[in-house]
Amino acid sequence: MAIATVNPATGQTLRTFEPYSPAAVEQRLARAVQTFEQYRLTDFGRRTQLMHRAAELLDADQETIAKLMTTEMGKPITAARAEAAKCAKAMRWYADRAPALLADEHPSPEDVTDAGAARALVRYRPMGPVLAVMPWNFPLWQVVRFAAPALMAGNVGLLKHASNVPQTALYLEDLFRGAGFPDGCFQTLLIDSRAVADVLRDPRVVAATLTGSEGAGRSVAAVAGDEVKKTVLELGGSDPFVVLPSADVAAAARTAVTARVQNNGQSCIAAKRFIVHGAVYEEFRAAFVAGMRALRVGDPMREDTQVGPLATAQGREELGELVADALALGAAVECEVEVPQSAGEGWYYPPTVLSGITDRMRIHHEEAFGPVATLYRAEDLDHAVELANDTPFGLSSNVWTTDDAEQERFVRDIQAGGVFFNGMTASHPALPFGGVRRSGYGRELSGHGIREFCNITTVWIA
CATH class of the missing domain: 3.40.309.10 (Aldehyde Dehydrogenase; Chain A, domain 2)
Incomplete structure (x- = not known):
C-alpha cells in the first residue's frame, strides 16, 4: 500500500511519500537508543513539564490537526476536534499522575524480614525503544494513548503509523519535538508494513504495541515471540x-x-x-x-x-x-x-x-x-x-x-x-483498556497501561 494522503470523501490523492530507506531507518534507530540512554535519567518533574507543553501545543493546533485527520481518513470534523481534545486531556492526566503510578512499592516490614531482607522494594524502570504499530481509525488518539504513558515512564517511541495517515504521523513527531522532548524521544518511521518485521527484530527495539486487525496482530506477535519481546495487542471487536x-x-x-x-x-x-x-x-x-x-x-x-x-x-x-x-x-x-x-x-x-x-x-x-x-x-x-x-472477539x-x-x-x-x-463503551485515561480472546492481550491506559512497558524490578537488601 502506498504511503499517501488520499481524501476518502473524494478519492483524490493529495500527497504521496517515499518510504524511508534502510539507511534512514538505521539512523532513527541509532538516535532512539542514544536518546534513551539520556532521557531515562530525567526525573518526573522534567517529563511532566514536557508533557504539559505538548498538551498545550495540541490544544493550540486543534483545528489544524482536526482538518488533517478528516482529510486523511474521513471522520466528521466535529469528531476530529473531540479526538484532539481527548488526546490533550490524556497527556495532562499522565503528566500529573505518572509519579504516583510508578512510585516505588514497599512490602510490609514483616514480609521482607521473613524473606531475609532488611528492606525490599519494587521499582518501575523504563525498558527502552518501543515500536508502536498504529491504525488509521483514530490516528491521533491511538498513538497518544501509547505515547503519553510510555514517555512519562522514561521510554522512547518509534511510530509505524497506517500508510493512509502519513501527515498525522509526521505531525505527532513534530508535536513532541516542539514541546521540548529530546530529539529521538518520539520518531515516526514512514515504512511499508512489510518492513515492520525487520524493525521489530532489531535488538535495539525492546518491545512493541499494536492496535489493528487480527492478521496484523498475529504477524507482530509471531515475530516478537520469536525474538522473546514483550507485546501489547489491541485487535478487533464485535x-x-x-x-x-x-x-x-x-x-x-x-x-x-x-x-x-x-x-x-x-x-x-x-x-x-x-x-x-x-x-x-x-x-x-x-x-x-x-x-x-x-x-x-x-x-x-x-x-x-x-x-x-x-x-x-x-x-x-x-x-x-x-x-x-x-x-x-x-x-x-x-x-x-x-x-x-x-x-x-x-x-x-x-x-x-x-x-x-x-x-x-x-x-x-x-x-x-x-x-x-x-x-x-x-x-x-x-x-x-x-x-x-x-x-x-472479546473487547x-x-x-x-x-x-x-x-x-x-x-x-x-x-x-x-x-x-x-446503561451507556456506551468509551476509553478514558483512568480506566484500563483492552480485550481477551481474539481481541488481543495486555492493557492500555490507567496505571496498568503505563506499567506494561516497564521493567518491574525487585530490590532486595540484606
Missing part, C-alpha cells in the same frame, strides 16, 4: 449491545445509534451486535431503525454531518461483501440510509440495519467495520448472555438493565475486557 426489559428503551435506542456509527462505524469498540430481549424487541427495533434513518450522511467537513465516508475503498468493498453474504443467506434489511448525491465520488457506505442473522452468515462471526448493525432477538437472559459471547460490551442481579450476571459471565452498563 461488541454486543444488550437491552433487557428493565432498561430505558428509548435512551438505549438513542445511544445505540451513536454507538454503532461513531467514527463512521470504524471503531473496534463500536457496538455492532444489538441483542434485545423479546419483551422489548419491537419497541427497541422501531426506535433504533428510526434513529438510523435520521442520520445525516455527507461531507465530513460539514459541521452537521454525522456519518462520513469509509477510510478506504478496500474497507467499503469488504463491508459490502459481508452484507451481501448475509442477504444471500436470508438476512432482512430493516433500513438502509441513502447516501446523498452531493456526497460525490467518496467511499461512502449507507448506514444499514440487518435482522434475521444466523450463525451461517459471515457477519455473525466477523467484524463489520463500518455503519452496519445486526439485530438479534433474545428469548431470555440466558439466551442474551449466550448470544453476547457467541463471537471470537468490550454494553448492557442495558437496572436490575442488580442481571448486572452481576454479565460482570461474571461476559467474555470481554469491559462491560458498560
Whole structure:
C-alpha cells in the first residue's frame, strides 16, 4: 500500500511519500537508543513539564490537526476536534499522575524480614525503544494513548503509523519535538508494513504495541515471540449491545445509534451486535431503525454531518461483501440510509440495519467495520448472555438493565475486557483498556497501561 494522503470523501490523492530507506531507518534507530540512554535519567518533574507543553501545543493546533485527520481518513470534523481534545486531556492526566503510578512499592516490614531482607522494594524502570504499530481509525488518539504513558515512564517511541495517515504521523513527531522532548524521544518511521518485521527484530527495539486487525496482530506477535519481546495487542471487536426489559428503551435506542456509527462505524469498540430481549424487541427495533434513518450522511467537513465516508475503498468493498453474504443467506434489511448525491465520488457506505442473522452468515462471526448493525432477538437472559459471547472477539460490551442481579450476571459471565452498563463503551485515561480472546492481550491506559512497558524490578537488601 502506498504511503499517501488520499481524501476518502473524494478519492483524490493529495500527497504521496517515499518510504524511508534502510539507511534512514538505521539512523532513527541509532538516535532512539542514544536518546534513551539520556532521557531515562530525567526525573518526573522534567517529563511532566514536557508533557504539559505538548498538551498545550495540541490544544493550540486543534483545528489544524482536526482538518488533517478528516482529510486523511474521513471522520466528521466535529469528531476530529473531540479526538484532539481527548488526546490533550490524556497527556495532562499522565503528566500529573505518572509519579504516583510508578512510585516505588514497599512490602510490609514483616514480609521482607521473613524473606531475609532488611528492606525490599519494587521499582518501575523504563525498558527502552518501543515500536508502536498504529491504525488509521483514530490516528491521533491511538498513538497518544501509547505515547503519553510510555514517555512519562522514561521510554522512547518509534511510530509505524497506517500508510493512509502519513501527515498525522509526521505531525505527532513534530508535536513532541516542539514541546521540548529530546530529539529521538518520539520518531515516526514512514515504512511499508512489510518492513515492520525487520524493525521489530532489531535488538535495539525492546518491545512493541499494536492496535489493528487480527492478521496484523498475529504477524507482530509471531515475530516478537520469536525474538522473546514483550507485546501489547489491541485487535478487533464485535461488541454486543444488550437491552433487557428493565432498561430505558428509548435512551438505549438513542445511544445505540451513536454507538454503532461513531467514527463512521470504524471503531473496534463500536457496538455492532444489538441483542434485545423479546419483551422489548419491537419497541427497541422501531426506535433504533428510526434513529438510523435520521442520520445525516455527507461531507465530513460539514459541521452537521454525522456519518462520513469509509477510510478506504478496500474497507467499503469488504463491508459490502459481508452484507451481501448475509442477504444471500436470508438476512432482512430493516433500513438502509441513502447516501446523498452531493456526497460525490467518496467511499461512502449507507448506514444499514440487518435482522434475521444466523450463525451461517459471515457477519455473525466477523467484524463489520463500518455503519452496519445486526439485530438479534433474545428469548431470555440466558439466551442474551449466550448470544453476547457467541463471537471470537472479546473487547468490550454494553448492557442495558437496572436490575442488580442481571448486572452481576454479565460482570461474571461476559467474555470481554469491559462491560458498560446503561451507556456506551468509551476509553478514558483512568480506566484500563483492552480485550481477551481474539481481541488481543495486555492493557492500555490507567496505571496498568503505563506499567506494561516497564521493567518491574525487585530490590532486595540484606
